[in-house]
Amino acid sequence: MASRIARNIVKSVRSRAQMDGDGAKVYRSIGTAALRNLDPFLMLDEFDVHAPGGFPDHPHRGFETVTYMLEGEFLHEDFKGHKGRIGPGDLQWMSAARGIVHTEIPATKERAHGLQLWVNLSSKDKLAEPNYQELPKEQVAHVSPEPGVDIKVIAGSSNGTDSQVFTRTPTMFIDVKMKKGKHMEQAIPPNYAGFIYTIEGSAKFGGTEHLSEAHHTLVLDNNQGDFIPVESVSDDTHFVIIAGQPINEPIVQHGPFVMNTQQEIIQAVSDYQQGRNGFEGAPGWSSSIQN
Numbered sequence: 692m693a694s695r696i697a698r699n700i701v702k703s704v705r706s707r708a709q710m711d712g713d714g715a716k717v718y719r720s721i722g723t724a725a726l727r728n729l730d731p732f733l734m735l736d737e738f739d740v741h742a743p744g745g746f747p748d749h750p751h752r753g754f755e756t757v758t759y760m761l762e763g764e765f766l767h768e769d770f771k772g773h774k775g776r777i778g779p780g781d782l783q784w785m786s787a788a789r790g791i792v793h794t795e796i797p798a799t800k801e802r803a804h805g806l807q808l809w810v811n812l813s814s815k816d817k818l819a820e821p822n823y824q825e826l827p828k829e830q831v832a833h834v835s836p837e838p839g840v841d842i843k844v845i846a847g848s849s850n851g852t853d854s855q856v857f858t859r860t861p862t863m864f865i866d867v868k869m870k871k872g873k874h875m876e877q878a879i880p881p882n883y884a885g886f887i888y889t890i891e892g893s894a895k896f897g898g899t900e901h902l903s904e905a906h907h908t909l910v911l912d913n914n915q916g917d918f919i920p921v922e923s924v925s926d927d928t929h930f931v932i933i934a935g936q937p938i939n940e941p942i943v944q945h946g947p948f949v950m951n952t953q954q955e956i957i958q959a960v961s962d963y964q965q966g967r968n969g970f971e972g973a974p975g976w977s978s979s980i981q982n
Protein backbone atom coordinates (compact mmCIF):
# COMPACT_ATOMS: atom_id res chain seq x y z
CA MET A 692 0.00 0.00 0.00
CA ALA A 693 1.41 3.41 -1.00
CA SER A 694 2.52 5.51 1.98
CA ARG A 695 0.00 8.15 3.11
CA ILE A 696 1.27 11.71 2.81
CA ALA A 697 -0.39 14.57 4.68
CA ARG A 698 -1.10 17.65 2.58
CA ASN A 699 0.56 20.81 3.84
CA ILE A 700 -0.73 24.38 3.83
CA VAL A 701 0.97 26.81 1.44
CA LYS A 702 -1.01 30.02 2.10
CA SER A 703 -3.26 31.56 4.78
CA VAL A 704 -5.53 34.53 4.03
CA ARG A 705 -7.94 36.30 6.40
CA SER A 706 -11.14 37.59 4.78
CA ARG A 707 -12.45 41.01 5.79
CA ALA A 708 -16.17 41.74 5.65
CA GLN A 709 -17.25 43.55 2.50
CA MET A 710 -20.63 44.53 1.04
CA ASP A 711 -21.98 42.95 -2.14
CA GLY A 712 -25.30 42.40 -3.84
CA ASP A 713 -27.98 44.61 -2.29
CA GLY A 714 -26.86 45.32 1.27
CA ALA A 715 -25.35 41.90 1.86
CA LYS A 716 -22.26 41.42 4.03
CA VAL A 717 -19.88 38.80 2.65
CA TYR A 718 -16.56 37.41 3.79
CA ARG A 719 -14.97 36.56 0.43
CA SER A 720 -12.54 33.64 0.63
CA ILE A 721 -11.71 32.61 -2.95
CA GLY A 722 -12.23 35.41 -5.49
CA THR A 723 -10.22 38.29 -4.03
CA ALA A 724 -6.92 39.62 -5.35
CA ALA A 725 -5.17 37.56 -2.65
CA LEU A 726 -6.91 34.36 -3.74
CA ARG A 727 -7.91 34.80 -7.38
CA ASN A 728 -9.33 31.60 -8.85
CA LEU A 729 -8.15 28.43 -7.21
CA ASP A 730 -8.91 26.32 -10.29
CA PRO A 731 -11.65 24.97 -10.53
CA PHE A 732 -13.07 27.40 -7.91
CA LEU A 733 -13.97 30.98 -8.80
CA MET A 734 -15.46 32.31 -5.56
CA LEU A 735 -16.43 31.32 -2.05
CA ASP A 736 -18.54 33.80 -0.07
CA GLU A 737 -19.69 33.48 3.50
CA PHE A 738 -22.79 35.66 3.27
CA ASP A 739 -24.64 37.28 6.17
CA VAL A 740 -27.72 39.22 5.11
CA HIS A 741 -31.01 40.55 6.47
CA ALA A 742 -34.08 41.57 4.48
CA PRO A 743 -34.59 43.84 2.57
CA GLY A 744 -31.03 43.07 1.43
CA GLY A 745 -30.09 40.13 -0.77
CA PHE A 746 -29.04 39.31 -4.31
CA PRO A 747 -31.81 40.59 -6.62
CA ASP A 748 -32.27 39.72 -10.31
CA HIS A 749 -28.93 38.74 -11.87
CA PRO A 750 -27.62 36.36 -14.54
CA HIS A 751 -25.06 33.56 -14.58
CA ARG A 752 -23.35 31.74 -17.48
CA GLY A 753 -20.48 29.26 -17.65
CA PHE A 754 -20.27 27.93 -14.09
CA GLU A 755 -22.16 26.49 -11.12
CA THR A 756 -23.32 28.15 -7.91
CA VAL A 757 -23.50 26.05 -4.74
CA THR A 758 -25.61 27.62 -1.99
CA TYR A 759 -25.41 25.98 1.43
CA MET A 760 -27.50 27.61 4.16
CA LEU A 761 -26.11 27.66 7.71
CA GLU A 762 -28.80 29.75 9.46
CA GLY A 763 -32.03 31.32 8.26
CA GLU A 764 -33.79 30.89 4.93
CA PHE A 765 -33.48 32.13 1.35
CA LEU A 766 -36.09 32.33 -1.35
CA HIS A 767 -34.98 31.92 -4.95
CA GLU A 768 -36.79 32.32 -8.27
CA ASP A 769 -35.45 32.13 -11.83
CA PHE A 770 -36.63 33.51 -15.17
CA LYS A 771 -38.25 30.20 -16.13
CA GLY A 772 -40.41 30.10 -13.02
CA HIS A 773 -38.31 27.68 -11.00
CA LYS A 774 -38.60 28.86 -7.41
CA GLY A 775 -38.19 27.56 -3.89
CA ARG A 776 -36.83 27.97 -0.39
CA ILE A 777 -33.40 27.07 0.99
CA GLY A 778 -33.53 26.53 4.76
CA PRO A 779 -30.88 25.75 7.40
CA GLY A 780 -28.73 22.80 6.27
CA ASP A 781 -30.32 22.75 2.81
CA LEU A 782 -28.22 22.68 -0.37
CA GLN A 783 -28.81 24.09 -3.85
CA TRP A 784 -26.28 22.97 -6.48
CA MET A 785 -27.22 25.08 -9.54
CA SER A 786 -25.49 24.45 -12.83
CA ALA A 787 -26.19 27.73 -14.61
CA ALA A 788 -24.26 26.55 -17.70
CA ARG A 789 -25.74 28.32 -20.80
CA GLY A 790 -27.77 30.76 -18.75
CA ILE A 791 -29.80 31.45 -15.64
CA VAL A 792 -31.32 34.72 -14.44
CA HIS A 793 -32.53 34.59 -10.86
CA THR A 794 -33.07 36.30 -7.54
CA GLU A 795 -31.74 35.08 -4.17
CA ILE A 796 -33.12 36.86 -1.09
CA PRO A 797 -33.74 36.19 2.62
CA ALA A 798 -37.17 34.61 3.23
CA THR A 799 -37.76 36.30 6.59
CA LYS A 800 -36.59 39.29 8.62
CA GLU A 801 -34.20 36.93 10.41
CA ARG A 802 -30.50 36.69 9.53
CA ALA A 803 -29.67 34.53 6.51
CA HIS A 804 -26.15 33.11 6.90
CA GLY A 805 -24.52 30.65 4.57
CA LEU A 806 -21.93 29.87 1.93
CA GLN A 807 -22.00 30.28 -1.83
CA LEU A 808 -19.29 28.55 -3.85
CA TRP A 809 -18.77 29.19 -7.57
CA VAL A 810 -17.41 26.14 -9.40
CA ASN A 811 -16.11 26.65 -12.93
CA LEU A 812 -17.32 24.45 -15.78
CA SER A 813 -15.10 23.04 -18.51
CA SER A 814 -15.64 24.41 -22.01
CA LYS A 815 -17.66 21.31 -22.96
CA ASP A 816 -20.16 22.01 -20.16
CA LYS A 817 -20.39 25.81 -20.24
CA LEU A 818 -23.27 25.94 -22.72
CA ALA A 819 -25.18 22.88 -21.50
CA GLU A 820 -28.75 23.08 -20.28
CA PRO A 821 -29.08 24.55 -16.76
CA ASN A 822 -29.69 22.03 -14.01
CA TYR A 823 -30.66 22.09 -10.32
CA GLN A 824 -29.78 19.59 -7.64
CA GLU A 825 -31.68 20.68 -4.53
CA LEU A 826 -31.23 18.69 -1.31
CA PRO A 827 -33.20 19.38 1.85
CA LYS A 828 -31.16 19.01 5.03
CA GLU A 829 -32.40 15.43 5.56
CA GLN A 830 -30.91 14.34 2.21
CA VAL A 831 -27.46 15.85 2.80
CA ALA A 832 -25.20 12.90 3.63
CA HIS A 833 -23.55 13.00 7.03
CA VAL A 834 -21.09 10.96 9.07
CA SER A 835 -19.72 11.15 12.61
CA PRO A 836 -16.38 9.28 12.73
CA GLU A 837 -16.30 9.78 16.50
CA PRO A 838 -18.38 11.66 19.09
CA GLY A 839 -17.69 15.39 18.79
CA VAL A 840 -16.87 15.21 15.07
CA ASP A 841 -19.86 15.80 12.76
CA ILE A 842 -19.35 15.92 8.99
CA LYS A 843 -21.91 16.90 6.33
CA VAL A 844 -20.85 15.47 2.96
CA ILE A 845 -22.04 18.10 0.48
CA ALA A 846 -20.12 16.63 -2.47
CA GLY A 847 -17.70 13.75 -2.90
CA SER A 848 -16.90 11.36 -0.04
CA SER A 849 -15.75 11.53 3.55
CA ASN A 850 -14.93 8.77 6.04
CA GLY A 851 -16.77 6.15 3.98
CA THR A 852 -19.89 8.25 3.27
CA ASP A 853 -20.81 9.53 -0.20
CA SER A 854 -22.84 12.57 -1.27
CA GLN A 855 -25.55 11.96 -3.88
CA VAL A 856 -24.65 15.19 -5.68
CA PHE A 857 -23.37 14.82 -9.28
CA THR A 858 -20.41 17.13 -9.87
CA ARG A 859 -19.67 17.95 -13.54
CA THR A 860 -16.34 19.34 -12.37
CA PRO A 861 -15.15 16.63 -9.90
CA THR A 862 -15.45 18.28 -6.47
CA MET A 863 -15.46 17.32 -2.80
CA PHE A 864 -17.05 19.64 -0.25
CA ILE A 865 -17.51 18.82 3.44
CA ASP A 866 -18.90 20.87 6.32
CA VAL A 867 -17.28 19.90 9.64
CA LYS A 868 -18.14 20.70 13.25
CA MET A 869 -15.75 19.53 15.99
CA LYS A 870 -15.58 19.76 19.76
CA LYS A 871 -12.22 20.74 21.33
CA GLY A 872 -9.30 18.33 21.15
CA LYS A 873 -10.85 16.06 18.53
CA HIS A 874 -9.07 14.65 15.49
CA MET A 875 -10.30 13.84 11.98
CA GLU A 876 -8.78 13.12 8.59
CA GLN A 877 -10.12 13.89 5.13
CA ALA A 878 -8.87 12.07 2.05
CA ILE A 879 -7.99 14.44 -0.81
CA PRO A 880 -7.57 12.89 -4.28
CA PRO A 881 -3.91 13.51 -5.27
CA ASN A 882 -4.73 15.61 -8.37
CA TYR A 883 -7.25 17.89 -6.58
CA ALA A 884 -6.55 21.51 -5.66
CA GLY A 885 -8.19 22.60 -2.46
CA PHE A 886 -8.63 24.85 0.54
CA ILE A 887 -10.08 25.06 4.02
CA TYR A 888 -12.35 27.93 5.11
CA THR A 889 -12.95 28.35 8.85
CA ILE A 890 -16.36 29.73 9.85
CA GLU A 891 -15.96 29.60 13.63
CA GLY A 892 -13.43 28.46 16.23
CA SER A 893 -9.88 27.30 15.49
CA ALA A 894 -8.10 24.13 14.49
CA LYS A 895 -4.71 22.86 13.33
CA PHE A 896 -4.62 21.57 9.76
CA GLY A 897 -2.15 19.66 7.63
CA GLY A 898 1.16 17.97 8.17
CA THR A 899 2.64 21.19 9.56
CA GLU A 900 -0.37 21.74 11.89
CA HIS A 901 -1.20 25.18 10.50
CA LEU A 902 -3.59 27.06 12.85
CA SER A 903 -6.70 28.59 11.31
CA GLU A 904 -9.33 30.90 12.85
CA ALA A 905 -12.71 32.30 11.80
CA HIS A 906 -12.90 33.80 8.31
CA HIS A 907 -9.48 32.38 7.37
CA THR A 908 -8.70 30.42 4.20
CA LEU A 909 -5.87 27.87 4.16
CA VAL A 910 -4.73 26.82 0.69
CA LEU A 911 -3.55 23.23 0.33
CA ASP A 912 -0.24 22.27 -1.24
CA ASN A 913 -1.03 21.14 -4.77
CA ASN A 914 2.05 19.08 -5.23
CA GLN A 915 1.69 16.20 -2.87
CA GLY A 916 -0.41 14.56 -0.23
CA ASP A 917 -3.53 12.45 -0.15
CA PHE A 918 -5.14 13.45 3.14
CA ILE A 919 -5.60 16.36 5.53
CA PRO A 920 -5.21 15.74 9.28
CA VAL A 921 -7.21 18.09 11.53
CA GLU A 922 -7.07 18.72 15.29
CA SER A 923 -9.64 21.07 16.80
CA VAL A 924 -8.30 23.62 19.26
CA SER A 925 -11.57 25.17 20.41
CA ASP A 926 -15.08 23.93 21.10
CA ASP A 927 -17.59 24.56 18.32
CA THR A 928 -14.93 24.57 15.63
CA HIS A 929 -16.71 24.88 12.29
CA PHE A 930 -15.03 24.78 8.87
CA VAL A 931 -15.40 23.50 5.32
CA ILE A 932 -12.88 21.58 3.24
CA ILE A 933 -13.35 22.08 -0.51
CA ALA A 934 -11.24 20.48 -3.23
CA GLY A 935 -11.64 19.79 -6.94
CA GLN A 936 -10.01 18.68 -10.15
CA PRO A 937 -8.42 21.70 -11.90
CA ILE A 938 -9.89 22.38 -15.36
CA ASN A 939 -6.69 23.97 -16.74
CA GLU A 940 -8.49 26.12 -19.34
CA PRO A 941 -8.30 29.91 -19.82
CA ILE A 942 -10.65 31.88 -17.54
CA VAL A 943 -12.20 35.12 -18.81
CA GLN A 944 -14.66 36.51 -16.26
CA HIS A 945 -17.00 39.48 -16.51
CA GLY A 946 -18.96 39.48 -13.24
CA PRO A 947 -21.43 36.59 -13.43
CA PHE A 948 -20.24 35.44 -16.86
CA VAL A 949 -17.25 33.07 -16.88
CA MET A 950 -16.05 31.82 -20.27
CA ASN A 951 -12.76 30.92 -22.00
CA THR A 952 -12.34 33.86 -24.39
CA GLN A 953 -13.16 37.57 -24.54
CA GLN A 954 -15.31 36.88 -27.61
CA GLU A 955 -17.43 34.38 -25.63
CA ILE A 956 -17.92 37.04 -22.94
CA ILE A 957 -19.09 39.56 -25.54
CA GLN A 958 -21.46 36.88 -26.84
CA ALA A 959 -22.76 36.17 -23.29
CA VAL A 960 -23.50 39.84 -22.62
CA SER A 961 -25.23 40.15 -26.02
CA ASP A 962 -27.27 36.96 -25.48
CA TYR A 963 -28.37 38.22 -22.05
CA GLN A 964 -29.36 41.62 -23.43
CA GLN A 965 -31.05 40.17 -26.54
CA GLY A 966 -32.64 37.15 -24.87
CA ARG A 967 -30.94 34.49 -27.02
CA ASN A 968 -29.01 31.18 -26.76
CA GLY A 969 -30.31 30.23 -23.34
CA PHE A 970 -31.34 33.68 -22.11
CA GLU A 971 -34.73 33.57 -23.87
CA GLY A 972 -37.17 35.52 -21.70
CA ALA A 973 -34.46 37.40 -19.83
CA PRO A 974 -35.13 40.87 -21.26
CA GLY A 975 -37.87 42.47 -19.18
CA TRP A 976 -38.06 39.60 -16.63
CA SER A 977 -38.18 40.56 -12.98
CA SER A 978 -38.70 38.28 -10.05
CA SER A 979 -42.08 38.12 -8.32
CA ILE A 980 -40.59 37.29 -4.90
CA GLN A 981 -40.01 40.19 -2.55
CA ASN A 982 -38.91 40.45 1.08
Ligand SMILES: Nc1ccc(F)c(C(=O)c2c[nH]c3ncc(Cl)cc23)c1F
Binds near residue numbers: 738746807946947
Ligand atom coordinates in the same frame (compact mmCIF):
# COMPACT_ATOMS: atom_id res chain seq x y z
N1 LIG B 1 -22.04 41.60 -7.26
C1 LIG B 1 -22.48 40.36 -7.73
C2 LIG B 1 -22.35 40.03 -9.07
C3 LIG B 1 -22.83 38.81 -9.52
C4 LIG B 1 -23.42 37.92 -8.63
F1 LIG B 1 -23.88 36.72 -9.06
C5 LIG B 1 -23.53 38.24 -7.30
C6 LIG B 1 -24.19 37.29 -6.37
O1 LIG B 1 -25.33 36.91 -6.63
C7 LIG B 1 -23.50 36.81 -5.18
C8 LIG B 1 -22.21 37.11 -4.80
N2 LIG B 1 -21.97 36.49 -3.62
C9 LIG B 1 -23.07 35.80 -3.23
N3 LIG B 1 -23.28 35.05 -2.14
C10 LIG B 1 -24.47 34.46 -1.96
C11 LIG B 1 -25.48 34.60 -2.89
CL1 LIG B 1 -27.00 33.83 -2.61
C12 LIG B 1 -25.29 35.35 -4.04
C13 LIG B 1 -24.06 35.97 -4.20
C14 LIG B 1 -23.08 39.47 -6.84
F2 LIG B 1 -23.21 39.82 -5.53
Ligand SMILES: [Fe+3]
Binds near residue numbers: 746749756795
Ligand atom coordinates in the same frame (compact mmCIF):
# COMPACT_ATOMS: atom_id res chain seq x y z
FE1 LIG C 1 -26.93 33.96 -8.24
